[in-house]
Amino acid sequence: MNIRRKPSWAIPEREATPEHVFLNRRRFLTGMAGAGALLGSGLGIRPAFAEADPSAGLYPVKRNPAFTLDRDITDETAASTYNNFYEFGSHKQIASLAQRLDIRPWTVTIDGMVDTPQQLDIDDLLSKMPLEERLYRHRCVEAWAMAVPWSGFAMPELVKLAGPTADAKYVRFETFHDPSVASGQKQSWYPWPYVEGMTMDEATNELAFVATGIYGKPLAKQFGAPIRMVMPWKYGFKSIKSIVRITFTDKRPVSFWEEIQPKEYGFWANVNPSVPHARWSQASERLLGTDERRNTMLYNGYEEQVAHLYQNVTGELLFM
Ligand SMILES: Nc1nc2c(c(=O)[nH]1)N[C@H]1C(S)=C(S)[C@@H](COP(=O)(O)O)O[C@H]1N2
Numbered sequence: 001m002n003i004r005r006k007p008s009w010a011i012p013e014r015e016a017t018p019e020h021v022f023l024n025r026r027r028f029l030t031g032m033a034g035a036g037a038l039l040g041s042g043l044g045i046r047p048a049f050a051e052a053d054p055s056a057g058l059y060p061v062k063r064n065p066a067f068t069l070d071r072d073i074t075d076e077t078a079a080s081t082y083n084n085f086y087e088f089g090s091h092k093q094i095a096s097l098a099q100r101l102d103i104r105p106w107t108v109t110i111d112g113m114v115d116t117p118q119q120l121d122i123d124d125l126l127s128k129m130p131l132e133e134r135l136y137r138h139r140c141v142e143a144w145a146m147a148v149p150w151s152g153f154a155m156p157e158l159v160k161l162a163g164p165t166a167d168a169k170y171v172r173f174e175t176f177h178d179p180s181v182a183s184g185q186k187q188s189w190y191p192w193p194y195v196e197g198m199t200m201d202e203a204t205n206e207l208a209f210v211a212t213g214i215y216g217k218p219l220a221k222q223f224g225a226p227i228r229m230v231m232p233w234k235y236g237f238k239s240i241k242s243i244v245r246i247t248f249t250d251k252r253p254v255s256f257w258e259e260i261q262p263k264e265y266g267f268w269a270n271v272n273p274s275v276p277h278a279r280w281s282q283a284s285e286r287l288l289g290t291d292e293r294r295n296t297m298l299y300n301g302y303e304e305q306v307a308h309l310y311q312n313v314t315g316e317l318l319f320m
Pocket residue numbers: 082083084085086087139140141175194222223224235236237238239240241242
């Protein structure tokens with residue numbers, strides 16, 4: 001693979017996102033929302049960006065009180081206007097570009113080491129799954145963080161539905177691939193489509209979550225609509241967006257970032273404040289939408305639930 005350019009993670013976050021770009025984008029988005037409301041009122045005209053999501057009626061869903069937080073929920077606008085979604089660009093202001101993604105119809109293929117391969121329509125899948133809301137911390141490897149109310153279902157439920165065979169050791173996920181919609185995918189130095197993976201033990205852990213909504217609504221497109229992973233004890237790049245394929249396998253998947261830079265973005269990528277990234281500290285994090293910095297927590301604060309998964313893993317870099 002010919003890498004002509006470093007990912008933006010190669011530079012400190014401060015430089016990657018000049019504040020004026022952020023502010024202008026927010027003003028633009030606010031203007032768009034106003035225009036949408038105007039056009040939609042009484043005239044029977046619905047601009048594309050105001051199209052109703054067919055799953056909207058499912059939300060909000062009941063909050064699961066087992067998953068609470070030590071911090072305030074991040075402001076919705078702050079979280080919705082600062083995203084990593086390289087399919088739409090290697091910067092944070094991809095929210096309006098991501099609206100080009102067509103999320104219906106949307107089919108998720110389940111294949112590999114399963115009793116019966118399946119093609120699931122997203123709305124059928126949603127009707128089968130026990131939806132709930134969970135408050136989780138999210139920690140990007142770039143040292144920004146947020147706390148958000150995800151809606152969706154427990155990953156162990158999806159594993160049950162898939163019916164993996166006894167040989168399956170890993171789950172591999174793949175994002176859509178359509179450069180005509182996602183112009184970032186025209187950047188051929190990236191190994192598209194985005195791929196991620198986890199062990200079966202991780203996939204069946206109670207914290208592993210499949211998100212289909214956020215802030216009491218269907219996922220906005222920039223969050224990875226209509227279906228994404230959420231692995232809150234790992235760096236954010238493990239939480240793959242806009243999934244179209246889930247494959248059960250006995251081979252450890254090589255993820256998108258691992259393929260680009262294995263020395264910096266490993267398979268495990270568990271959060272650990274005392275293991276620095278090759279080029280910056282992971283000791284603390286910036287909370288989106290605030291000026292606050294917090295000390296980063298081991299396993300992002302989920303040590304009790306997940307540390308046991310790694311007790312028998314030896315000779316591996318668990319925290320990068
Ligand atoms: N398909 C895909 N999934 C992805 C990414 C991406 O670029 N493409 N970025 C990852 C990274 S680095 C992070 S931090 C989170 C960001 O999620 P958010 O934008 O919803 O906060 O998504 C992850 N999932």
